[in-house]
Structure formats: C-alpha cells, structure tokens
Amino acid sequence: MFSFLILSTIIPLVLFIGLFFAFIPYFTRPELIFGVRFMDYQNFVPVINGMKKRNVIYDLLISVLFLVLALILSVYTSAIIAVLFPVAEIIPLTLVYFHFRGSTKELKSSVGEENNKNSTVSAYISKSSMKVGAVWYALPWIELIVFIIIGILHYPAIPNRFATHFGLNGKPNEYETKSIFSVFSLLVFTAIPLTVLLEGISYAINRTRSGNNNAQPRKSSIQMKGFNARMVKLLVGINMIILATLFLSSLIIWNVISSSYVTIVTIPVILILPLVFWFAASSGQTGWKMYRNLEETPDKGNTIEDDKEWAGGLVYHNKEDSKILVPKRYGVGYTFNFSNKWSWLILIIIIGVPITLTVLLILLR
16 A cells, blocks of 8 residues: 555656647747757648647646556555556657657658748847856755754764664654764765756756757857746756755754654655746746747758758767767756767766665665
C-alpha cells in the first residue's frame, strides 16, 4: 500500500508531467512545430493549432489514466511500484509527440519556403532584465549558512544516538551515533555539492547563446539573453527550495519536528512544479514570449535546413558546432550537443558525482 507521503508526491508529479507535455507545443518557438523547423507555419495555423489541441487532449487523457491507476494500485501494490509511474507515463506521452511530429514533417514536405528581407530591431530593453547579479548566486549560500548556524546552535541538544531514516509510516528505522558527519550529512555533505553543481550549471546557462540559424537573429539573441537570466534565477529559486527541504529533513532528524510530520518535506518540492510551469508559460522556450515590443521582419533566407541535426527533434548532434550546451528544440531549457566530447564528460560528472557521494555515505555509515 502506498503511504500518504508517496501519494502526495506521485499525484502532483504525474499531473505535472502530463500538463507539461501537453503544453510544450505552446511553449516552444512558433516556427518549431513538434521539433520540426517550419518557417511557413503562418500559412497553416488552423492545421497546426488543431494538432496542438489534439496533443493536449491525448496527453491529459494519458495523465488522468495514470493518475487513476496510481490511486487504484495504491491499495494493492508496494511503494516501489509508485516510483515507476512518472517514468512509465513519459513513454506514451513521447509516442504522442512522435505521432504529431510525423504529421508535421508530412505537412512541411508538401510546401516550399519563401524568403523575406531582414530589418533592424527597435525597442528599449532594460539591461537589468538580461543580467544576473552576484547577489543571486549568493542567495543559496546565505540560506545554507543560516541553516548550518541553526544546526550548530542546536547541536548540544541532539541525543548521542538519533534516528536518521524514517519509514513511509513516519517511524524511524535507522539510527546513527552523534557526530559532525551524521548531524550535518544533509546540510553539508549533500547541500554543498548540490549547490556547487547547480551554480556551475547556472554559469554555463548564462553563457549559452542562441544559434545563428534563425530568421530573426538580433531579436532572438536579445530574447535568449533574457531567457538565460530568467532560467538562472529559476535555478537559484529551485536550489533554495531544495535547501529548505534538506533543512526540514534535518529538523526531523534532530527531533525539532516530530517524525509524524515527515510529509511536510514534500511541500517545498511540490512548490517547484507550478514554478517551472509558470516560467515556461511566461517566457517560452529561448524567451520568444519575452520582449514582445521588439520588431524585426523575419528573414527566412537566413534559415537553413537543420532538422537533420536533431535526432527525433530531441537529441542535438552537430560536429561542426563547438557549443556544449544548446537550447532545446522541443521543450523548455537546454540540452547537450552530443557530438561534443566535453558534453559527455560533463554528463558523466553530473551523473557520477551524486552516485559516488551516495555510495560514500553508505560506506561511511
């Protein structure tokens, strides 16, 4: 049987995944239809809008189906099955994407492309909206230092042997002897590496630029800078929410908060979901919904056929492109250039460091 803790996490996650997949076509740039670059999309708006609406319906039906299954199976199966629900949900949602991607490719192949001349960009844009000050990068560290100081002040009151892990029913099932390592395992040995990793990603994001394959290069460059700045601030916010979750977990371990309230650790994490959705809906991928007062006539002749560089519209592989991090073609955020060897190295570090730290924590217990 699933506990309330599991259900309170799985249900919002299943709904969020379904909603996010359903509205991705509305978040991506208008000329990128289901991962296909289609410069003449304006001539086929009714057809494209029809595909987008059907995509929403199919994805929401899949999400509701998985939600009902989760509620039904919660009575009969173990919590391990619950972990598989969000992962399993992504599979049919991705198949829906490929269905409409195929329809878009057929539509594109049936028409030709036109060329227009480019014009200059004219609009006032506040530079502060395209930059991230040092204070933003410092905020998670300030929060973490405050949490650690609270832990240091409370350290004498922590018993010599205390619970460090709790079952799904909120009852402790693992204990540790009091030490600097055991008391601050979350706030120091987990939070610090996590913050370093997220700030490293933020730094890389802030240096990411839009590709030169765009019909509106000046406008897209300005929008991309604003998008990067917003994304960095979003990551800072997510980092601070995760740190708050680790702090709440530490308070339960230190017996400041009763273990019967263990479900409160899910509240900060759940807050991330609507935050991400708001960001995607208000910014649009690569910031195409930002700075609407910018004016630049599309130059379709400046856009080359680059669909072949995106496997399935999802995986970017271009040996001639030196960039490591590039904006996603379908979705919101960034992806790696998988033809760049440094991308693989960074990916190994991102995956390997958490696994290594987890193994070390287990061995040192």
